Amino acid sequence: MTNPNTSIYIHIPFCKHRCAYCDFNTYAGQEDSIPAYVQALINEIEFVGHRTEQMNVHTVFFGGGTPSLLSAPQFDSILRALRSAFTFTADAEISIEANPGTISPEKLNAIRKSGINRISFGVQSANTEELRMLERIHDFFTVIEAVSTARKAGFDNLNLDLIYGLPEQTLASWQTTLQRIVDLHPEHISAYALTLEHGTPFGRWSSKGLLPLPDPDLAAEMYEYAEEFLEANGYVHYEISNWAKTNSEFRIQNSEFMCRHNLQYWHSLPYLAFGAGAHGYANGYRYSNALRIKTYIERLNTDNRSLNTSFPLSPATVNQHKQTPKDDMSEYMLNNLRLTNAGVVESDFRLRFGSGLLDVYPKEIEDLVKNGLLEYAKTSEVYRLTKRGRLLGNQVFVKFV
Known part of the structure; x- marks a missing residue:
């Protein structure tokens, strides 16, 4: 797949409270640094922008x-x-992640006018006890209010994020959450299985037996239920963990509400990144950039105009890897196979890498097809x-790593 367009990811690492399951580069209690951080972001954007032709x-x-x-x-x-x-x-998709407990009508009206046209609300659950266990600062009434407020501000492209496979979560509770989410009519739904990451409070508690381990069989049952339920309610399952609203009259296997930004990742296409981590x-x-907020700000607050770096690297860059063809092919397979309908097209692979898919991965593909994990649609290759x-x-x- 060819695409001349580029995407941009901007990381905002501030949180009011860092949830116990979270493994992202986030920090609570550092909101005083937001003004300096915003200026550092602008400095990094200008630095990288000056080192490339029109994009x-x-x-x-x-x-x-x-x-x-x-x-x-x-x-x-x-x-x-x-x-x-x-x-x-002209039709750029500009998304913002938002906690339902941190928005107001005034803020949503203002950011909509600035050009932001898609919101992803971190809902996680409609169950009060589950939200409390996850240490979320909102309840489901706040979610309902946030969705209503966003609609009134003119947002017609909303994603609601969910987590399943929680400790002691029941199938009935998950079914209730899905029904309440669908009742809000979002254009997009994401659902991810909880992972107990090393170094998080959830990870430490589970290793000490203080937190029950999620039941993998029950989590699989929840996933299968989500597939069936969301499809029955007009959502196309286009990526392993993502569903987009389809046109109810034409049950197409595509949707204008698929997250175009994430599709950039899943198609292994280029994207620039700004911000700490x-x-x-x-x-x-x-x-990747420096993780700590203070370090990131310091690296961008000095005069770096004469710094000799290759595009797209900036003064904040701390890790870089020049990709080999093998790296790109491996990542292409990992990313594109996440797309449940689009998958990996043989002709696209050959066009991109100059080699046939079966020339590069003959044994891997044969084994996966034989074991019922991969299928081949001959008409569409x-x-x-x-x-x-x-x-x-x-x-x-x-198999492809």
Whole structure:
């Protein structure tokens, strides 16, 4: 798949409270640094923008952390810097992650006017006890209010994020959450299985027996129920953990509400990254920035105009890897196989890498097809995960690492 457009990811690492399951680069209690951080972001955007020819940007994603902690004028200043440094397509998708407990009608009206046109609310559950266990600062009534407020502000593209496979979560509770989510009519739904990451409170508690381990069989049952329930309610399952609303009259296997920014990742296409701990992929580099907020700000607050770095690296870059063809092929398989319908197209693979898919991965593909984890659609030349393969995705992906 070819695409001349680039995407931009901007990391906002601030949170009011760091949840016990979270493994992202986030920090609570450092909101006083937000103004300096915003200025550092603008400096990094200008630095990278000056080192490239004109680039067409078709998606921007503010992730975190809790990006909605920034004020509307701060978003406006970041977007002005981006538009000055890069060329935006007319229909650019500009997304923001938001905690339902950190928005107001005034803020949503203002950020909608600034050009942000998609919101991803971190809902996680509709169950009060589950939200409390996850240490979320909102309840489900707050979610209902946030969705209503966003609609009134003119947002017609909403994603609601969910987590399943929680300790002591029941299938009935998960079914209730899904029904309540569908009742809110979001254009997009994401559902991820809880992972107990090393170094998080959840990870430490579970290793000491203080937190019951999630039941993997029950989590698989929850996933299968979500597949059936969401499809029955008009959502196309286009990526392992993501569903987009379809046109109810034409049950197409596509949707204008698929997250275009995430599709950039899943199609292994380039994206720039700005902010503390942000990861990017462009000009043949995989790279990442300094993690700590203070370090990131310090690196961007000095005069670096004469710094000799290759695009897209910046003074904040601490890790860089020049991709080999083998790296790119491996990541292409991992990313594209996540797309449940699109999968990996043989002709696209050959066009991109100059070699046939079966020339590079003959044994891997043969084994996966034989074990019922991968299927081949001959008419479209597509390899895609089977339903069983979606449940056992890691067994598939490890073949290409």
